[in-house]
Amino acid sequence: MAETVSSPSAANAVARGGFLAAIFLMATSAIGPGFITQTATFTAKLGSAFAFAILASILIDFVVQLNIWRITALTRRNASDTANAAIPGAGYLLAVLVLVGGLAFNVGNIAGAGLGLNAMFGISPKIGGAASALFAIGIFLSRRAGLLLDRSIIGLGLLMIAMTLVVALTTNPPVAEALRQTVMPDIVDFAAITTIVGGTVGGYITYSGAHRLLDKGLVGAENLQAVTRASLTGIAVTGIMRFVLFLAILGVVASGVTLDLSGQAANPAAQAFAIALGDWGMRIFGLVFWAAAITSVIGAAYTSVSFLTVFTHLDERKRSFATVVFIFLSLLVYVAMGTAPAAILVFVGGFNGLILPIGLSIFTYVGFARPDLMGGHRYNRPLLIASAIVCALTWYMGWKSVGTIFAFLAA
Numbered sequence: 001m002a003e004t005v006s007s008p009s010a011a012n013a014v015a016r017g018g019f020l021a022a023i024f025l026m027a028t029s030a031i032g033p034g035f036i037t038q039t040a041t042f043t044a045k046l047g048s049a050f051a052f053a054i055l056a057s058i059l060i061d062f063v064v065q066l067n068i069w070r071i072t073a074l075t076r077r078n079a080s081d082t083a084n085a086a087i088p089g090a091g092y093l094l095a096v097l098v099l100v101g102g103l104a105f106n107v108g109n110i111a112g113a114g115l116g117l118n119a120m121f122g123i124s125p126k127i128g129g130a131a132s133a134l135f136a137i138g139i140f141l142s143r144r145a146g147l148l149l150d151r152s153i154i155g156l157g158l159l160m161i162a163m164t165l166v167v168a169l170t171t172n173p174p175v176a177e178a179l180r181q182t183v184m185p186d187i188v189d190f191a192a193i194t195t196i197v198g199g200t201v202g203g204y205i206t207y208s209g210a211h212r213l214l215d216k217g218l219v220g221a222e223n224l225q226a227v228t229r230a231s232l233t234g235i236a237v238t239g240i241m242r243f244v245l246f247l248a249i250l251g252v253v254a255s256g257v258t259l260d261l262s263g264q265a266a267n268p269a270a271q272a273f274a275i276a277l278g279d280w281g282m283r284i285f286g287l288v289f290w291a292a293a294i295t296s297v298i299g300a301a302y303t304s305v306s307f308l309t310v311f312t313h314l315d316e317r318k319r320s321f322a323t324v325v326f327i328f329l330s331l332l333v334y335v336a337m338g339t340a341p342a343a344i345l346v347f348v349g350g351f352n353g354l355i356l357p358i359g360l361s362i363f364t365y366v367g368f369a370r371p372d373l374m375g376g377h378r379y380n381r382p383l384l385i386a387s388a389i390v391c392a393l394t395w396y397m398g399w400k401s402v403g404t405i406f407a408f409l410a411a
Contacts, residue, residue, distance in 0.1 A: 018216035019226065021150040023234040025299050026065065026209035028157045030200040030238045032296030033112020033289055034105070036245065040269035042192045043249045044259040051178045052185035053193045054246050058239040061201045063390045064360055065209070067383055069231040071363050072210035073219045074374035079207045080310035083362045086370050094359050095307040101203035101352045102304030106330035107337070109296040114334075116290030119270045120283050126335055132290065133331040136297045140323045149298060156291040161241060163288045168244045171251025171276045178250060190400040194353040197394070200242065203352030204303040206359060209234060211306045221377055252276055301326045357394040364388055 042050045068079070075082045079098075084091030110129040117128030139148045213219065213227060252272040253259065259268040273285035305323045308314060314322060364387040367379040 018213060018218050019230040020154065021216070022209040022212040022218075023230055023237065024150075024154045024157045025212050025302075026205070026234045027238045027241070028153050028160070028292065028295035029205045029208045029299040029303075030061070031160060031241050031245070031292060032109060032299075033115065033293040034108050034296070035196070035200055035242070036269045036289060036292060037112065037115075037267075038196055039242075039246055040249050040259060040272055041261060042189070042196070043246060043253055044261060044268055046187055046189060046192060047253060048174065048177045048181040048250060049185045049187040049189075050192060050246065050250075051182040051243075052188060053196050054242050055182045056193050057196045057200050058235070058242065060197050060390055060394065061238065062235050063383075063386045064201050064206055064356070065235055066228065066231050067360075067367065067387045068206055068363055069210045069213070069227050070224060070383075071367055071374065071379070072207075072214060073224055073227045074221060074377050074379075075366070076214070076219045076375075077373075078211055078214055078306055078309065079359060079363075080307050082366060082373065083359070084310060085373055086362060086366045090362055091310045094362065095310045097355045097358060098204055098207070098307050099304050101355045102300050102307075103326070103330055103333070105203055105205075105352060106297060106300040106304070106327065107334045109293050109300055110330055110334045113290055113293035113297065115267050115270065116286045116288075116293055119267065119286030119289060121286070128290075129334055130331060132294055133297065133327055133334075136294060136301070137324050137327050139298060140301070140320045140327070149302065153295045153298065156295050159291050160288050161237075163284055164241060164245050164248060167273055167276050167281070167285075168248040168251075171248050171255075171272075173247040173251030174254050175247065177254075178247060190397050194394075194397045194400075197353045197356065197397070200238065202354075202356040204300050205352070206356065207306075208299050208303040211303055215306075221375060248272070248276065297327060297330075301330075353394070354398045357391055357398060360387065360394065361391050364391055 039050075042053065046053075072079065072082070075085075077085065080091035080095040082091070083094045110133050111125065113132030114125030114127070114129030117123055117132065118125045121128075139152065142148050209231070213230075218227065249269065249272045252275050255275075257272075257275055259271050261268055269289065270282060270285055274282040277284065301323045305314075305319060305326055308319075308322055364384060366373055367384045367387065371378055
């Protein structure tokens with residue numbers, strides 16, 4: 001629901017707050033526990049060559065987020081409604097895929113929260129995950145859920161950024177080699193690229209920031225320039241943080257340390273941070289990882305539930321209740337699963353990477369062929385051409401890596 005204000009200065013303040021909330025919702029969703037664990041897992045396997053996957057994810061992120069944010073602003077509809085208006089029935093398909101992918105992602109996010117508390121206090125990951133899910137439920141049960149949502153993701157996001165920089169400065173990574181392999185990799189692993197793309201821009205993450213702006217009423221051609229700036233800012237922040245986190249873990253791997261990737265208790269990212277900063281580092285890492293997980297639990301639930309509106313009208317109260325149910329269902333699935341938490345986090349990124357090209361294909365079609373849905377606006381052609389290229393690339397990567405991604409569940 002769009003917010004109402006009583007003066008131009010108040011309107012500007014609300015707009016700034018809305019854009020900031022959207023930026024951090026996208027950023028904290030993209031740099032969640034899944035990305036941290038995926039980065040540790042693939043850096044341990046590929047070393048400096050994983051830098052190419054990071055670059056690919058940033059370039060794909062740029063094209064996807066910029067187009068989704070801009071087209072959502074112009075259509076003034078959420079993604080599923082836009083899809084239905086463009087291709088009858090497509091919105092229902094997209095909603096089901098995002099809801100299923102969001103559920104899978106949230107199971108992984110709750111697993112990540114459990115890993116974070118395990119790193120801090122040594123408690124069972126499942127107990128930690130359950131406690132964290134209940135904490136997130138409490139936010140949505142609050143009478144001021146919207147305000148708590150915005151403030152929590154901004155505050156915890158800033159905490160994650162600060163601590164990741166500290167670790168990166170400590171590990172002394174081989175920056176020159178990483179930069180070389182960013183553009184000239186020794187190995188190109190499509191499963192790694194698809195997984196990292198899915199974990200940073202696939203599934204619900206694609207629409208998180210755009211739907212937050214929609215709820216704030218920051219849409220229409222009059223806001224398009226500001227929407228573009230906010231999207232680019234969010235992409236820049238997440239892109240830098242992805243590479244910084246990769247360098248932090250690469251510094252540990254390059255020193256000759258072998259990270260344990262097997263077993264139910266495997267937590268490769270925690271191992272890397274502990275090696276860099278000792279026991280103190282393990283505790284701080286746990287806090288950062290938990291913060292990443294909680295913001296992602298909130299973001300996944302909020303955005304996934306926004307797709308339910310294509311099936312039925314939800315007022316603010318019903319939507320909060322549906323979000324609570326979504327988190328609780330995610331918790332039940334997590335508790336029932338026997339798969340290692342780290343394996344879940346890697347798998348869900350890949351799964352959402354497989355969903356990405358479907359939604360992007362629909363939005364690319366809207367940009368090319370349905371200006372009527374965008375108030376008659378003729379959409380930027382270079383951006384659409386880039387979107388079409390990324391569509392083709394993500395379809396190809398998904399086809400090449402689907403078997404490898406589902407194999408992570410057997411890890």
